[in-house]
Structures are given as C-alpha cells and as structure tokens.
Amino acid sequence: MLFYNKNILIVGLGLMGASLGQALIKRRQSKDDFKVLGYARKQQTVDIALDNCIIDQGSSDLESMAKQADIIVLCVPMLSIESSLQAIKPFLKDQVILTDVGSVKDEVIRASKKVFGNMPNYFVPGHPIAGAEKSGVMAANSELYDCHQVILTPDIYTDKIALNTIESIWKFVGAHVVEMNVEHHDHVLAATSHLPHLLAFSLVNTLNHRSENREIFHYAAGGFRDFTRIAASETTMWHDIFKCNKDALLEVLNSFTADLDILKEAISSNDEQTIKSVLSEAKTAREYFTEVLQARSNK
Ligand SMILES: NC(=O)C1=CN([C@@H]2O[C@H](COP(=O)(O)OP(=O)(O)OC[C@H]3O[C@@H](n4cnc5c(N)ncnc54)[C@H](O)[C@@H]3O)[C@@H](O)[C@H]2O)C=CC1
Numbered sequence: 001m002l003f004y005n006k007n008i009l010i011v012g013l014g015l016m017g018a019s020l021g022q023a024l025i026k027r028r029q030s031k032d033d034f035k036v037l038g039y040a041r042k043q044q045t046v047d048i049a050l051d052n053c054i055i056d057q058g059s060s061d062l063e064s065m066a067k068q069a070d071i072i073v074l075c076v077p078m079l080s081i082e083s084s085l086q087a088i089k090p091f092l093k094d095q096v097i098l099t100d101v102g103s104v105k106d107e108v109i110r111a112s113k114k115v116f117g118n119m120p121n122y123f124v125p126g127h128p129i130a131g132a133e134k135s136g137v138m139a140a141n142s143e144l145y146d147c148h149q150v151i152l153t154p155d156i157y158t159d160k161i162a163l164n165t166i167e168s169i170w171k172f173v174g175a176h177v178v179e180m181n182v183e184h185h186d187h188v189l190a191a192t193s194h195l196p197h198l199l200a201f202s203l204v205n206t207l208n209h210r211s212e213n214r215e216i217f218h219y220a221a222g223g224f225r226d227f228t229r230i231a232a233s234e235t236t237m238w239h240d241i242f243k244c245n246k247d248a249l250l251e252v253l254n255s256f257t258a259d260l261d262i263l264k265e266a267i268s269s270n271d272e273q274t275i276k277s278v279l280s281e282a283k284t285a286r287e288y289f290t291e292v293l294q295a296r297s298n299k
C-alpha cells in the first residue's frame, strides 16, 4: 500500500470529504495502516466526523492538521480551492502529495498556478464521478466511490509516485481510476453532468413559477422525479461549477437549445417523421448507456 503509515488530511468534511474518510477507515485492516485527519471550519463538524468514524483526528485549526499531513485531499467547493491552497501553503511538508475532488479541472490548475507560481509536480488533480444531491458531513456514505470512476488529470511533469499514491487511495475505496487531459475532462463533464444539472434546476423553476401554490407537484409522475432529483443539489457547489466551466457549459447548452428548437419546430408543424426519428435515436443512445452502466457494475 503506497500510503501505508501516512497521514491523509481531508480539507472540507462535506459529502465528498466525509465519504472518503469513512470509506478509508472502514476498509483498512488496522489503525496502524494509515491515519485520516480532518479539517473543517466549524468544530461541530469535526466532532460529528469523529463520532461517525469519518476521521481519526480532526481540528478547526488548519495549521495543526496541515503540518502533520503527508497527503492532502481538498474537498471544498470550486471557488474555495484557491483560498484553501493559500491557507495550507505555509504548512506543507517537504514530501507532501496534494489532490482534490473538484468538478472543473481547469480552475484547479489556475488556482494552483496563482498560489504556487506553477502547477506543483506533487499535485494530482482528481474528480470522482460519484456523488449525490445531498451535502454536508451527515451525508457521509462509505460506499459512495465503490464501482465509480475517478478521473485524474496529471500532466507530463506530475510526479509518478504522487500519481500512483493517489490512484491507490481511490482504488482502495473501490473506484476505477482513469486519466484524461484537463480540457477534455471539462468538456465531457459539461455535457454529461453540468448541463443535466442546469436543465433540472431550470425545469423545476419553470414548473414552480407556473403554479403559485405548487399544486402541480402533487400530480408529478416518476419521470419528473427521476429527471429532477439533482435539482435538490447544493447551491454554492453548482453556482461555482457553472461559473468555473462557463465556456464549455455555454457551448453544450447552445447545442442543446438548437436540438430543442428542432424538436419544437417538428411538434409545431406536425412533422411526424422528425419527431419519431429524434425519439428513436435518443432511445437507442439511452439503451447503450444502460449497457455501459451494467458493464461497469459487473467489473
Ligand atoms: N456533491 C457531488 O455530487 C460531487 C461534488 N464534487 C466536488 O466536490 C467538492 C465538494 O463538494 P461536496 O462535498 O459535495 O460539498 P459539501 O457542501 O457537502 O461540502 C463542502 C464542504 O466544504 C466546506 N468548505 C467550504 N469552503 C471551505 C473552505 N474555504 N475551507 C474549508 N472548508 C470549506 C463546507 O463548509 C462544506 O462542509 C466540490 O468542489 C464539488 O464540485 C465532485 C463530485 C461529486
């Protein structure tokens, strides 16, 4: 185990950070294998994390935690990454390894360059493609990463030991690790994650505005429930993601609205052929996605 005997510090004990801590502690054979440290701004969050086997030791004093850390995992909202890096910088050990779980990788690189002057070779940006509409320490789920993908976006200068260490941490909690370049990552996630969240938030608002007393929601079926679960997601987190991935998100949103206009026009002009071809193409693509999901869970 590449992180045997190491102190792993989780900065930000919300859904992602707390789930990682709990997953690590649950899967280790002995307390001597490694230690999980936690930093949260509120002592109350640290206390909850201690009570729920999310961390072994924690504090709301960042210095005392960062000084002991061999590996640091930033689990804060995107627009808090720069200030978190700035805050830990004075206390970093010589051989420290850094990583993060942020949803937009270009912003992580930008923030690192701003704080360190360059992208440190011991910083391995990461993004677990696992999550939920829940947030905060109480949402911790030790199985969150099991059978899910984690994308790492190293560059040619990234230290190989740092990269292998971060990969081994994610594999330890059951994830499949893949590597991708930053630009491709941010474009793919704009399409597969950021756009669906934006549409869910927007659809719920449209329906909400149409019904002053929200009566409409009482008659919503499973389709509405499935389509809009993610509209209950954390506001700051999604504001930050939309802001940080603005260009890629607008690009895919433009494609979406163009396709939507085609469907709208087909409905308006009773164009049966176009309507059926749009629906059947989407159905085939969704069936392929079901196969991808099944293959992944059989791995
Ligand atoms: N929720 C999800 O489904 C996923 C989230 N992510 C990414 O993970 C990161 C964390 O998200 P969640 O854990 O879901 O959010 P969360 O809201 O559950 O937790 C974030 C935690 O960071 C704390 N925090 C905020 N600013 C801080 C600062 N400057 N210093 C220390 N703590 C600070 C908050 O108080 C909160 O406890 C975000 O960057 C998000 O983009 C990535 C994959 C999935």
Ligand SMILES: O=C(O)C(=O)Cc1ccc(O)cc1
Binding pocket: 102, 103, 128, 129, 130, 131, 132, 133, 193, 230
């Ligand atoms: O709740 C869901 O279904 C998600 O899609 C979770 C999610 C949110 C943000 C990410 O960057 C990755 C995964």
